[in-house]
Amino acid sequence: MSLPAPPVLRSEVQALIFDCDGTLADTFAAHYRTFREALVPYKVEMTAAFYAARLGLSRRQLLAALTEETGMPVDDEDLRVRTPAMFLGHAAAIRAIPFSENLVRLHHGRLKLAVASAAQRPMVMASLGAIGLTDFFESIVTIEDTGVGKPAPDLFLKAATNLRVAPGLCHVFEDSDQGIEAAHRAGMTVTDIRPYYQSDPAEW
Known part of the structure:
Protein backbone atom coordinates (compact mmCIF):
# COMPACT_ATOMS: atom_id res chain seq x y z
CA MET A 1 0.00 0.00 0.00
CA SER A 2 1.43 3.40 -0.99
CA LEU A 3 1.97 6.02 1.69
CA PRO A 4 0.08 9.34 1.61
CA ALA A 5 1.98 12.25 0.10
CA PRO A 6 3.88 14.22 2.77
CA PRO A 7 2.45 17.64 3.60
CA VAL A 8 3.92 20.69 1.91
CA LEU A 9 5.85 22.65 4.52
CA ARG A 10 6.32 26.41 4.60
CA SER A 11 9.64 27.33 3.00
CA GLU A 12 10.82 29.02 6.20
CA VAL A 13 10.36 25.94 8.42
CA GLN A 14 13.65 24.90 10.04
CA ALA A 15 12.52 22.19 12.46
CA LEU A 16 9.95 19.42 12.77
CA ILE A 17 8.67 18.38 16.19
CA PHE A 18 6.82 15.08 16.56
CA ASP A 19 4.62 13.78 19.32
CA CYS A 20 5.51 10.16 20.10
CA ASP A 21 2.46 8.12 21.12
CA GLY A 22 0.01 7.94 18.25
CA THR A 23 2.16 10.09 15.98
CA LEU A 24 5.50 8.33 15.56
CA ALA A 25 4.54 5.05 17.19
CA ASP A 26 1.29 3.19 17.67
CA THR A 27 1.78 2.58 21.38
CA PHE A 28 -1.88 2.53 22.30
CA ALA A 29 -2.09 -1.21 22.89
CA ALA A 30 1.07 -1.16 25.03
CA HIS A 31 -0.09 1.82 27.11
CA TYR A 32 -3.64 0.54 27.50
CA ARG A 33 -2.47 -2.90 28.64
CA THR A 34 -0.02 -1.23 31.03
CA PHE A 35 -2.74 0.89 32.64
CA ARG A 36 -5.10 -2.06 32.99
CA GLU A 37 -2.35 -4.07 34.67
CA ALA A 38 -1.36 -1.22 36.98
CA LEU A 39 -4.96 -0.57 38.03
CA VAL A 40 -5.62 -4.14 39.21
CA PRO A 41 -4.71 -3.39 42.88
CA TYR A 42 -7.19 -0.50 42.84
CA LYS A 43 -10.01 -2.67 41.50
CA VAL A 44 -10.68 0.01 38.88
CA GLU A 45 -11.30 -0.91 35.26
CA MET A 46 -10.30 1.35 32.38
CA THR A 47 -12.19 0.54 29.20
CA ALA A 48 -10.72 0.89 25.73
CA ALA A 49 -13.42 3.43 24.90
CA PHE A 50 -12.49 5.57 27.92
CA TYR A 51 -8.80 5.48 26.99
CA ALA A 52 -9.42 6.12 23.29
CA ALA A 53 -11.48 9.22 24.10
CA ARG A 54 -8.58 10.71 26.09
CA LEU A 55 -5.57 10.06 23.90
CA GLY A 56 -2.95 12.76 24.29
CA LEU A 57 -3.48 13.32 28.00
CA SER A 58 -0.59 12.89 30.39
CA ARG A 59 -0.76 10.03 32.89
CA ARG A 60 -1.75 12.45 35.65
CA GLN A 61 -4.52 13.98 33.55
CA ARG A 82 5.31 1.06 38.56
CA THR A 83 4.19 1.63 34.97
CA PRO A 84 7.54 2.06 33.13
CA ALA A 85 8.61 -1.52 33.85
CA MET A 86 5.14 -2.80 32.96
CA PHE A 87 5.21 -0.85 29.69
CA LEU A 88 8.48 -2.52 28.70
CA GLY A 89 6.73 -5.83 29.14
CA HIS A 90 4.21 -4.81 26.47
CA ALA A 91 6.74 -3.24 24.07
CA ALA A 92 6.27 -6.02 21.52
CA ALA A 93 2.89 -4.45 20.69
CA ILE A 94 4.48 -1.15 19.54
CA ARG A 95 4.39 -0.42 15.81
CA ALA A 96 5.80 2.42 13.71
CA ILE A 97 3.25 4.69 12.07
CA PRO A 98 4.28 4.60 8.39
CA PHE A 99 3.21 8.15 7.53
CA SER A 100 5.34 9.72 10.26
CA GLU A 101 8.25 7.33 9.89
CA ASN A 102 8.42 8.31 6.23
CA LEU A 103 8.53 12.00 7.17
CA VAL A 104 11.34 11.46 9.67
CA ARG A 105 13.46 9.57 7.16
CA LEU A 106 12.67 12.07 4.40
CA HIS A 107 13.70 15.15 6.41
CA HIS A 108 16.54 13.70 8.49
CA GLY A 109 19.68 15.69 7.71
CA ARG A 110 17.64 18.42 6.00
CA LEU A 111 15.73 19.89 8.93
CA LYS A 112 16.23 19.71 12.68
CA LEU A 113 14.06 17.01 14.26
CA PRO A 122 11.68 5.49 29.81
CA MET A 123 8.48 4.84 27.86
CA VAL A 124 9.32 7.30 25.09
CA MET A 125 12.82 5.88 24.68
CA ALA A 126 11.43 2.34 24.62
CA SER A 127 8.90 3.33 21.96
CA LEU A 128 11.47 5.05 19.74
CA GLY A 129 13.81 2.11 20.18
CA ALA A 130 11.08 -0.35 19.22
CA ILE A 131 10.52 1.43 15.90
CA GLY A 132 14.21 2.14 15.24
CA LEU A 133 14.05 5.95 15.19
CA THR A 134 15.89 7.03 18.36
CA ASP A 135 19.00 8.31 16.59
CA PHE A 136 17.08 10.47 14.11
CA PHE A 137 16.27 13.19 16.67
CA GLU A 138 18.48 15.97 17.99
CA SER A 139 16.24 16.50 21.02
CA ILE A 140 13.78 14.26 22.87
CA VAL A 141 11.63 16.17 25.36
CA THR A 142 9.42 14.33 27.86
CA ILE A 143 7.20 15.18 30.80
CA GLU A 144 10.20 15.11 33.16
CA ASP A 145 11.64 18.13 31.31
CA THR A 146 8.67 20.43 31.89
CA GLY A 147 6.37 18.87 34.48
CA VAL A 148 3.44 20.11 32.40
CA GLY A 149 1.52 18.13 29.80
CA LYS A 150 -0.44 19.27 26.79
CA PRO A 151 -2.43 21.43 25.98
CA ALA A 152 0.14 23.65 27.72
CA PRO A 153 2.78 24.65 25.14
CA ASP A 154 5.77 23.93 27.39
CA LEU A 155 6.89 20.64 25.79
CA PHE A 156 7.00 22.14 22.31
CA LEU A 157 8.68 25.33 23.49
CA CYS A 170 8.86 24.92 13.83
CA HIS A 171 6.18 22.63 12.43
CA VAL A 172 4.51 20.03 14.66
CA PHE A 173 2.98 16.64 13.90
CA GLU A 174 0.30 15.54 16.36
CA ASP A 175 -2.59 13.12 16.78
CA SER A 176 -4.64 14.66 19.60
CA ASP A 177 -6.75 17.75 20.13
CA GLN A 178 -4.70 18.57 23.23
CA GLY A 179 -1.46 18.34 21.28
CA ILE A 180 -2.75 20.46 18.42
CA GLU A 181 -3.87 23.13 20.88
CA ALA A 182 -0.45 23.01 22.55
CA ALA A 183 1.29 23.53 19.20
CA HIS A 184 -0.91 26.53 18.38
CA ARG A 185 -0.29 28.00 21.83
CA ALA A 186 3.45 27.59 21.22
CA GLY A 187 3.12 29.66 18.04
CA MET A 188 3.85 26.72 15.74
CA THR A 189 2.06 25.38 12.70
CA VAL A 190 0.78 21.82 13.02
CA THR A 191 -0.36 18.83 10.98
CA ASP A 192 -3.00 16.50 12.41
CA ILE A 193 -1.92 13.01 11.37
CA ARG A 194 -5.23 11.33 12.23
CA PRO A 195 -6.48 11.44 8.62
CA TYR A 196 -3.40 9.38 7.71
CA TYR A 197 -3.53 6.75 10.46
CA GLN A 198 -6.03 5.32 12.94
CA SER A 199 -5.32 2.72 15.61
CA ASP A 200 -8.06 0.16 16.19
CA PRO A 201 -9.10 -0.08 19.88
CA ALA A 202 -10.48 -3.55 19.16
CA GLU A 203 -6.87 -4.73 18.78
CA TRP A 204 -5.70 -3.29 22.10
Whole structure:
Protein backbone atom coordinates (compact mmCIF):
# COMPACT_ATOMS: atom_id res chain seq x y z
CA MET A 1 0.00 0.00 0.00
CA SER A 2 1.43 3.40 -0.99
CA LEU A 3 1.97 6.02 1.69
CA PRO A 4 0.08 9.34 1.61
CA ALA A 5 1.98 12.25 0.10
CA PRO A 6 3.88 14.22 2.77
CA PRO A 7 2.45 17.64 3.60
CA VAL A 8 3.92 20.69 1.91
CA LEU A 9 5.85 22.65 4.52
CA ARG A 10 6.32 26.41 4.60
CA SER A 11 9.64 27.33 3.00
CA GLU A 12 10.82 29.02 6.20
CA VAL A 13 10.36 25.94 8.42
CA GLN A 14 13.65 24.90 10.04
CA ALA A 15 12.52 22.19 12.46
CA LEU A 16 9.95 19.42 12.77
CA ILE A 17 8.67 18.38 16.19
CA PHE A 18 6.82 15.08 16.56
CA ASP A 19 4.62 13.78 19.32
CA CYS A 20 5.51 10.16 20.10
CA ASP A 21 2.46 8.12 21.12
CA GLY A 22 0.01 7.94 18.25
CA THR A 23 2.16 10.09 15.98
CA LEU A 24 5.50 8.33 15.56
CA ALA A 25 4.54 5.05 17.19
CA ASP A 26 1.29 3.19 17.67
CA THR A 27 1.78 2.58 21.38
CA PHE A 28 -1.88 2.53 22.30
CA ALA A 29 -2.09 -1.21 22.89
CA ALA A 30 1.07 -1.16 25.03
CA HIS A 31 -0.09 1.82 27.11
CA TYR A 32 -3.64 0.54 27.50
CA ARG A 33 -2.47 -2.90 28.64
CA THR A 34 -0.02 -1.23 31.03
CA PHE A 35 -2.74 0.89 32.64
CA ARG A 36 -5.10 -2.06 32.99
CA GLU A 37 -2.35 -4.07 34.67
CA ALA A 38 -1.36 -1.22 36.98
CA LEU A 39 -4.96 -0.57 38.03
CA VAL A 40 -5.62 -4.14 39.21
CA PRO A 41 -4.71 -3.39 42.88
CA TYR A 42 -7.19 -0.50 42.84
CA LYS A 43 -10.01 -2.67 41.50
CA VAL A 44 -10.68 0.01 38.88
CA GLU A 45 -11.30 -0.91 35.26
CA MET A 46 -10.30 1.35 32.38
CA THR A 47 -12.19 0.54 29.20
CA ALA A 48 -10.72 0.89 25.73
CA ALA A 49 -13.42 3.43 24.90
CA PHE A 50 -12.49 5.57 27.92
CA TYR A 51 -8.80 5.48 26.99
CA ALA A 52 -9.42 6.12 23.29
CA ALA A 53 -11.48 9.22 24.10
CA ARG A 54 -8.58 10.71 26.09
CA LEU A 55 -5.57 10.06 23.90
CA GLY A 56 -2.95 12.76 24.29
CA LEU A 57 -3.48 13.32 28.00
CA SER A 58 -0.59 12.89 30.39
CA ARG A 59 -0.76 10.03 32.89
CA ARG A 60 -1.75 12.45 35.65
CA GLN A 61 -4.52 13.98 33.55
CA LEU A 62 -5.78 10.55 32.52
CA LEU A 63 -5.93 9.25 36.09
CA ALA A 64 -7.70 12.41 37.26
CA ALA A 65 -10.33 11.83 34.57
CA LEU A 66 -10.64 8.18 35.60
CA THR A 67 -11.15 9.14 39.25
CA GLU A 68 -13.80 11.65 38.24
CA GLU A 69 -15.52 9.01 36.10
CA THR A 70 -15.44 6.16 38.63
CA GLY A 71 -15.24 7.93 41.98
CA MET A 72 -12.28 5.68 42.85
CA PRO A 73 -9.02 7.52 43.66
CA VAL A 74 -5.82 6.24 42.06
CA ASP A 75 -2.36 7.20 43.36
CA ASP A 76 -0.57 8.91 40.47
CA GLU A 77 2.83 8.58 42.15
CA ASP A 78 2.32 4.84 42.56
CA LEU A 79 1.62 4.45 38.84
CA ARG A 80 4.50 6.76 37.93
CA VAL A 81 6.85 4.36 39.69
CA ARG A 82 5.31 1.06 38.56
CA THR A 83 4.19 1.63 34.97
CA PRO A 84 7.54 2.06 33.13
CA ALA A 85 8.61 -1.52 33.85
CA MET A 86 5.14 -2.80 32.96
CA PHE A 87 5.21 -0.85 29.69
CA LEU A 88 8.48 -2.52 28.70
CA GLY A 89 6.73 -5.83 29.14
CA HIS A 90 4.21 -4.81 26.47
CA ALA A 91 6.74 -3.24 24.07
CA ALA A 92 6.27 -6.02 21.52
CA ALA A 93 2.89 -4.45 20.69
CA ILE A 94 4.48 -1.15 19.54
CA ARG A 95 4.39 -0.42 15.81
CA ALA A 96 5.80 2.42 13.71
CA ILE A 97 3.25 4.69 12.07
CA PRO A 98 4.28 4.60 8.39
CA PHE A 99 3.21 8.15 7.53
CA SER A 100 5.34 9.72 10.26
CA GLU A 101 8.25 7.33 9.89
CA ASN A 102 8.42 8.31 6.23
CA LEU A 103 8.53 12.00 7.17
CA VAL A 104 11.34 11.46 9.67
CA ARG A 105 13.46 9.57 7.16
CA LEU A 106 12.67 12.07 4.40
CA HIS A 107 13.70 15.15 6.41
CA HIS A 108 16.54 13.70 8.49
CA GLY A 109 19.68 15.69 7.71
CA ARG A 110 17.64 18.42 6.00
CA LEU A 111 15.73 19.89 8.93
CA LYS A 112 16.23 19.71 12.68
CA LEU A 113 14.06 17.01 14.26
CA ALA A 114 12.74 16.64 17.81
CA VAL A 115 10.23 14.65 19.84
CA ALA A 116 7.96 16.33 22.41
CA SER A 117 5.91 13.87 24.46
CA ALA A 118 3.90 14.07 27.67
CA ALA A 119 4.88 10.47 28.45
CA GLN A 120 7.66 9.44 30.84
CA ARG A 121 11.16 9.27 29.36
CA PRO A 122 11.68 5.49 29.81
CA MET A 123 8.48 4.84 27.86
CA VAL A 124 9.32 7.30 25.09
CA MET A 125 12.82 5.88 24.68
CA ALA A 126 11.43 2.34 24.62
CA SER A 127 8.90 3.33 21.96
CA LEU A 128 11.47 5.05 19.74
CA GLY A 129 13.81 2.11 20.18
CA ALA A 130 11.08 -0.35 19.22
CA ILE A 131 10.52 1.43 15.90
CA GLY A 132 14.21 2.14 15.24
CA LEU A 133 14.05 5.95 15.19
CA THR A 134 15.89 7.03 18.36
CA ASP A 135 19.00 8.31 16.59
CA PHE A 136 17.08 10.47 14.11
CA PHE A 137 16.27 13.19 16.67
CA GLU A 138 18.48 15.97 17.99
CA SER A 139 16.24 16.50 21.02
CA ILE A 140 13.78 14.26 22.87
CA VAL A 141 11.63 16.17 25.36
CA THR A 142 9.42 14.33 27.86
CA ILE A 143 7.20 15.18 30.80
CA GLU A 144 10.20 15.11 33.16
CA ASP A 145 11.64 18.13 31.31
CA THR A 146 8.67 20.43 31.89
CA GLY A 147 6.37 18.87 34.48
CA VAL A 148 3.44 20.11 32.40
CA GLY A 149 1.52 18.13 29.80
CA LYS A 150 -0.44 19.27 26.79
CA PRO A 151 -2.43 21.43 25.98
CA ALA A 152 0.14 23.65 27.72
CA PRO A 153 2.78 24.65 25.14
CA ASP A 154 5.77 23.93 27.39
CA LEU A 155 6.89 20.64 25.79
CA PHE A 156 7.00 22.14 22.31
CA LEU A 157 8.68 25.33 23.49
CA LYS A 158 11.33 23.28 25.30
CA ALA A 159 11.99 21.29 22.12
CA ALA A 160 12.37 24.50 20.10
CA THR A 161 14.77 25.88 22.70
CA ASN A 162 16.85 22.70 22.60
CA LEU A 163 17.00 22.88 18.80
CA ARG A 164 17.81 26.61 18.93
CA VAL A 165 15.00 27.35 16.49
CA ALA A 166 12.36 30.04 16.98
CA PRO A 167 8.89 28.57 17.67
CA GLY A 168 7.46 30.24 14.58
CA LEU A 169 9.92 28.31 12.42
CA CYS A 170 8.86 24.92 13.83
CA HIS A 171 6.18 22.63 12.43
CA VAL A 172 4.51 20.03 14.66
CA PHE A 173 2.98 16.64 13.90
CA GLU A 174 0.30 15.54 16.36
CA ASP A 175 -2.59 13.12 16.78
CA SER A 176 -4.64 14.66 19.60
CA ASP A 177 -6.75 17.75 20.13
CA GLN A 178 -4.70 18.57 23.23
CA GLY A 179 -1.46 18.34 21.28
CA ILE A 180 -2.75 20.46 18.42
CA GLU A 181 -3.87 23.13 20.88
CA ALA A 182 -0.45 23.01 22.55
CA ALA A 183 1.29 23.53 19.20
CA HIS A 184 -0.91 26.53 18.38
CA ARG A 185 -0.29 28.00 21.83
CA ALA A 186 3.45 27.59 21.22
CA GLY A 187 3.12 29.66 18.04
CA MET A 188 3.85 26.72 15.74
CA THR A 189 2.06 25.38 12.70
CA VAL A 190 0.78 21.82 13.02
CA THR A 191 -0.36 18.83 10.98
CA ASP A 192 -3.00 16.50 12.41
CA ILE A 193 -1.92 13.01 11.37
CA ARG A 194 -5.23 11.33 12.23
CA PRO A 195 -6.48 11.44 8.62
CA TYR A 196 -3.40 9.38 7.71
CA TYR A 197 -3.53 6.75 10.46
CA GLN A 198 -6.03 5.32 12.94
CA SER A 199 -5.32 2.72 15.61
CA ASP A 200 -8.06 0.16 16.19
CA PRO A 201 -9.10 -0.08 19.88
CA ALA A 202 -10.48 -3.55 19.16
CA GLU A 203 -6.87 -4.73 18.78
CA TRP A 204 -5.70 -3.29 22.10
